[in-house]
Amino acid sequence: MNKHLRLSTTSLSVLAVALAAALATLVDAALRFDSEALARRNRAALAETLQLSDLSLFTEARYTRHPALADLHSAFQDHPAALDHFPSAAWMPPTRWHEKQP
Amino acid sequence: MNHFFARHLYLVDFTVASLGRRRGRNLGLFAVYVLLVFVLASVSLMTHGLRREAQAILESSPExxxxxxxxxxxxxxxxxxxxxxxxxxxxxxxxxxxxxxxxxxxxxxxxxxxxxxxxxxxxxxxxxxxxxxxxxxxxxxxxxxxxxxxxxxxxxxxxxxxxxxxxxxxxxxxxxxxxxxxxxxxxxxxxxxxxxxxxxxxxxxxxxxxxxxxxxxxxxxxxRADMLRTYEALFDWRGGMVAVVLSGAVLAFVILAWDKAAGLSADERREIGVLKAIGWETSDVIAVKFWEGALVSLLAFLAGYVLAYGHVFYFSGALFEPALKGWAILYPRFRLVPEINGQQVATIFFFTVVPYTLATIFPIWRAATIDPDTVMR
Incomplete structure (x- = not known):
């Protein structure tokens, strides 16, 4: 028996370990799903009780805090030609009100 | 059948040894590749998680x-x-x-x-x-x-x-x-x-x-449908944060793949010439390069994806926090529900692994089909 492993054995083993780790993420996701989904249901229940309409992800301006309720002139809040000055607005596309009607 | 596997195992042996001869260059390439997949997969998992979160929450929002x-x-x-x-x-x-x-x-x-x-x-x-x-x-x-x-x-x-x-x-x-x-x-x-x-x-x-x-x-x-549409647009891959990150990352990868595809180094051409001169078939040379592309890109893809999973679902996408936070002082602490969208993972796989593997094989095919004497000169 060879004392040294063949390069193909080593490299394919590393690949198999990486594949196993990737598959393990699926198992991990399945195991954590129930508890995390319960927390999400609680968030949804709070949103329902408080009649919330938006995520509190970007709190810097009213039209990033509540994009669903921002006025039609977002992101030209200050005057019609004013460009947006908050970084999070670079992450958000303009609201597609022209696609409003299904 | 055994002969087929044995042949490919020898080709993999040769491929890994060949990669080892240019260790610095290949490790650098591998690190960039892992980083690229990590960023793309992190953005993809995070936006999918946030979109599902917004959907679940907005289903309870006012009608x-x-x-x-x-x-x-x-x-x-x-x-x-x-x-x-x-x-x-x-x-x-x-x-x-x-x-x-x-x-x-x-x-x-x-x-x-x-x-x-x-x-x-x-x-x-x-x-x-x-x-x-x-x-x-x-x-x-x-x-x-x-x-x-x-x-x-x-x-x-x-x-x-x-x-x-x-x-x-x-x-x-x-x-x-x-x-x-x-x-x-x-x-x-x-x-x-x-x-x-x-x-x-x-x-x-x-x-x-x-x-x-x-x-x-x-x-x-x-x-409520308008609200849902707003968040769909916000976390959609065509617009918003995904587009911002994707445009830069994909461009970088195109440059990387182009550099790889544009030509072989003198060493690589000489190596192909020697292999052909000692009796390797064109298909053997292409198989070696296929294994090179497949091993590097598969390993980079898997490593990048696993790191991205940990980043998004265990560390709440901490590396994106400064970008998402912007000028805001208040930023929520949140844990996303780990839901993996097979289509998104397949898309990242397709846009990273396939082009790289093709980019590895194509120049080799050109070099491997010409006369060994010309290649070695």
Missing amino acids: IVVQRMIAGRNDPVPTGAVAAITGIRGVRAVQGRLWGYYYDAGMRANYTLMVPPDRPVESGAVVIGGGIARLRQLDTGDIVHFMAPDGRIVRFTVSGTLDSASELVSADLVLMNEGDFRAFFGFPADRFTDVVASVRNPREVGTVASKIALALPEARVVT
Whole structure:
């Protein structure tokens, strides 16, 4: 028996370990799903009780805090030609009100 | 069959040894490749997680929100609008909402102050979101002062904090009593911030919304479907944060793949010449390069994806926090529900592994089909 492993054995083993780790993420996701989904249901229940309409992800301006309720002139809040000055607005596309009607 | 496997195992042996001869260059390439997959997969998993979060939460949001617009700006809605909307056929319940923004100059943070509809808060007390509690180091029983728009300093007692697991929707909330809210902002007694309505038959939401718009011409009606569409657009791969990150990352990868495809180094050409001169077939040379491309790209893809999974679902996408936070001081702490979208993973796989493998094989095919003598010269 060879004392040294063949390069193909080593490299394919590393690949198999990486594949196993990737598959393990699926198992991990399945195991954590129930508890995390319960927390999400609680968030949804709070949103329902408080009649919330938006995520509190970007709190810097009213039209990033509540994009669903921002006025039609977002992101030209200050005057019609004013460009947006908050970084999070670079992450958000303009609201597609022209696609409003299904 | 055994011969087939044995042949390919020898080819893999040769490929790995060949990669080892240019260790520095290949490790650098591998690191860039892992980083690229990591960034793309992190963005993809995070936006998918946030989109699912928004969908789940907005499914419980008000069916219809009615705002009043004056000169393109939101204006408080007269309380009479509640009666006008209630009279519309198909409307089940109507409720005026009171909420607004407060800028905390000391902390330079924006809070959302609101009157909870079905959760009474005592006069002089507030219930705060987890983000504010963390920022101001407040707990139940503590005193907090807010400066009213007229310059008065108003004192509130923190009567509770919202569950920290709900920060994604409540990090910046301050819940208070209606009397306190109106007194604090000097909000007229005959006005609401906006009005929410629920509809008896969910299929009639569009019709009811149109009727409200007809009855109240100055109103802007936002339905739950509009809210969902806003968040779809925000976390859609065609726009928003995914597009911002994708454009840079994909461009970098195109440069990388182009550099690889544009030509072989003199060493590589000589190596191919020697292999062909000692009797290797063109198909053997291509098989070696296929294994090179497949091993590097598969390993980089798997490593990048596993790291991205940990980053998003165990560290809440911490590397994106500075970008998402922007100028905001308050940023929610949240854990996304680990849901893996097979289509997104397949898309990243297709856009990273396939082009790289092809880019590895194509120049080799050109070099391997010409005469060894010419290649070695």
